[in-house]
Amino acid sequence: MTKELHPLSMRRTMVKSTVGHVQHTTYDLPDAKNPNHVYGYELPRDPENAGQVIGKWVHATPSPATTTGRSFIETNRQAIIHGCVSAGENRKYANEHPGIVVKPAAKCKGGFVPTNDTTYGIKSKESEDIWGLVQARYTSFSNDDAYYPDLGSMKTRGPIRVLLFKLKSDANNMTRLLSPLLLLGLLPAASCASSSVLIRGVAPSDQATYLSSEFSCVVGGRATNLPISRVNDEFCDCDDGQDEPGTAACSYLINAEFHCENDGVFPGKIHTSRIHDGICDCCDGSDEAIDGKSPCPNTCGAAADKFRKEAEQRLEVVKTGFEKRQATINGEIAEYFNGAQKAEATTLKELVGLKLLKDRVTVHKDREELKEKKYRMDIARQKQAEGHEGEETSKQQFSDAAEQEAVKALDFEGLDAVRVADDDVPVNSAEDERASEVLDSRRGTVKSLVELPDGTRIPLADYLRMNHNKQAPNKKLRAPRTAEEMRREDFLGPLFNGGAEGRKRIGLYALRTIGIVISPVRALVELILFSPRTLWSVLPTSEIASSAIDKLPDFPYPSRSIWFRQLGGGSVYDGYSSVMWGARVVWDAPVYAYHFLFPKLDDELKLPVAESLRKVLREIDADIAKLEKEQNEKREAAKVDYGPDRAYFALKDKCIEKRIEKYEYKFCAFGEVKQDHTKLGKWDGWAVGDTNDSSSGEGTDKVVHTKMRYSKGQRCYKGPERSVLVHLECGKHDEILSVDEPSTCVYQMIVRSPLACTSQVLAKAEQDVAFWT
Template sequence: DKRYGDASFTCDGGKLIIPSAQVNDDYCDCEDGTDEPGTSACATGTFYCENTLHKPMVIPSNRVHDGICDCCDGSDEASGCEDICDKIGQVARAEAERVAKVQHMGYQMKLIMISEVADAKKKVADTIVQLKQDLYDHEEERTRLQAVLDEVKAVKQAEEAAAAEKEEVADEQAPSDDGDDASDDSAEKAATTDADSDDEDFFDDEDEADADEVPQEDIKLTIRDLEKQVREHRYKKSPLEVELRKLEKQLDADIDYGENEEWFKLSLECLKHKAEGDTFEYELCPFDQVKQTPGNINLGKTFEWSGGPETDENPLGQYSEMTYTDGQQCWKGPPRSTTIRVLCDITTRIENVNEPNKCVYSMDLYTPLACTEPVERPDEHESGDEIIHDEI
């Protein structure tokens, strides 16, 4: 700084002026510590590392001359530090180039995904219509079969009741003594025959009436077959209802899918991750829930964006982080919850699952949707061999 070369040095916001000879004399004269940038005399002072061929940095003055090389050019120590800025600078520049390529490719993929949102939402809406129709058809058929089953059961009950009545009449008319006259026996047989004939006529008429009401092909089915079909239609409805609720939730207007609704694409699939050697597998269904298997343990089912305000360091703003709360209750602990960092990459996946605190989980979600539009710096296309120190 120019002020370090003057005859006097001003510090503490202009409140104190000291001779330049007292700068870097290993004694802290200024409260703000600016008079000792090259020593560790001031606890609040700072030291500037130029780090040529790499990135400049500022460290606390108390780390100067402490025997540890903090600056890659070794300027914070009088001796013993090798200048490795060029070496680590090459690595950093290569990584920065890789990140820039991923950012560029990811952003192009993001634009394509945004262009597909309208069709994706229409497809979900069409699927919802079809699911509702399928559910209606299953319910209609189940209701029809149940009605047939009820009628078949009623006919069977009527037949059983008639048979029981005939048996009761026969028992009442049976001879009570072996010595009864033959004429009495004949009369009873005749009466029984007439009664049977009347009963048969009655039930024949009833069967004909039932046959008119119930289709013959359905009458042929046994009660067991009908009951089985009724159950099957009831069971088939259950997964359809689950899928319907899921799709209707995806189209919920209260879910924030972003300015261009780009994040809607994430809601269309669940992502799984199982680290090598890990017992557990983790599944993230964006905007719905996080699960751990085996055990089907819910790690959070109430979603919200939690990334904070948009800044230069956080261009995604609130969309840089997801939080899922209200998971399964932890034994002697809080309900499980999961915090997810949202990071730019050309593939969509989850990684780095951890449990930093009891029943509090974290993971990283990589997706092109997190890639922001690359910002071209003015110095990127300058000619010449000048080294740019802020390339990271």
């Protein structure tokens, strides 16, 4: 059934819609049918027997009042008024002003006599029937501008004040605040502007949203028009907090912001949670203002002075860096790049001259190396002949020295293939003269001297000017052969006209020819014996068998016995020795032919002229390689992006080092970045930023010449490769300012350099000084 309510019970409430509905329980309480069931513990009225204590009070003299203590509330309020907004400044102010204490209670006027109905505190009021609110079927709502009850003192107060602040009367502020709106044509006239109000916490450029009697926002996901009186009413209506820019009602929203005008010097925004929090966030104190009055001092002027001084100091640094940058661009960089074409022509001319010089030195070197090769061949043949002679003498193959000399002559006469070449390779004296002129124009190009056969050391230019085609005076010319010598030496002359020596030579040639013809027989024998010999040398039992064989008695050779040497008056032994010598010549003919055709040359045998020319040629090659490297570097440097005016070229091949905490950092522009011995990354180009092309409407990549990317560094343990992003800032000197690691193995480095002080940075610094001035 519905209970009829008293009209006074139907009071107006603060809620905007239905208060709520209460539903009765649909289940019974435990043991509801037992009337004696106790659902909790009995609460005694006076567990401490306070009534008995009070009843035993007797008349006595009251104790003296305690000393008045510090008033923390008043101390904090005074600290904020004097600009001490931070916790540290607040404590410092409290220590400096210990006299701020709690005010003593006001004494009653003399002659005042209290009556029986005098109220010494807040008078109690009978509570209203709660059923009037819980079970109300109907209620009326107050208008938004109606008076509301103060539930604390149960007095009727005025309407909820709208936190608006009146427009300042100052003409300058009036123009500054209203100029954006006048330009947009959103204010009707200047006369009306003076009487209009601005919404607290809203920037002047956004005031047009609140000019009409209603404004639109999203409430509960739906676009809704709200009356302007709902703005800054301490109740968050809009989902985005648009209706509470000047209060903290929507502080739970991330994008709820309060606009600090800051006297128009440097306006900014703060979160609405910082409004009326007892801390002055805006320099003009507007975030703590109540009814247009703020307990915070206006520190915008002091802040502006501070920023002005910082801007002037910054401008001084930028000017110094800009001057250094311009000096570097006009000096070192201009000399390197602007004279590139002239340097290219000079380098090309020097390369042509050095290559001509190299060609002429190569000709002379080849000529001397041919002599050196012939010299080595002669020495090798001589050693070969001496070794053959010693071997034959030890085996008693020749009876006298004459026969040995004959064998030597038979072995080498007319068979030296190198002698078919002329000793003197003709050279071009005109080309040598041009090469010597190149040396005269490039003093110090070749420091090595040329050593002549007699030990004299002369410069290369003097060596090239020598007449190398002239026959050496000390060279012996071979006399023409006589008819007798030709009959004795040519074809079968040694057989018929050479006597015993000639027949010996022809016999030796014949035996070696037979040995070469039947050389496949020796190859077959060697092939058959190869496996046994290899196994004999590899098997471990070979050493034991060799030692056992050595202990066996020698096999009796007939040639070693005295009776065999004396047999037939020695003729049998001589015939046996000749046959064995001939067999050995035939058997060793392939080996002899191989050593003769491919003699072992001693590379350590060097002629002084050839060796000195090789050293000279190495120096020339080094000079040519150096010039070609410089030429290639200049060509590559012309293709590399070194920033505006190629200013950062001055950092190329230079490194900046600094120790930060426990690490030594090393920054090499266009090279690599290191942390001690760990490579953080190598040059990977300039950073690229996204920009929008207004003409095409598409995003384009723009190179940012103040950020260097370094990648492919040493891999982290179970992580990615290290990388660094270097930020270049303007400064007086080259230095590493700081290094951070915002994420794992990804570093951020700030480097200051005068080369970053561009004209745009200078213009920005001048604008900052002009703004604050």
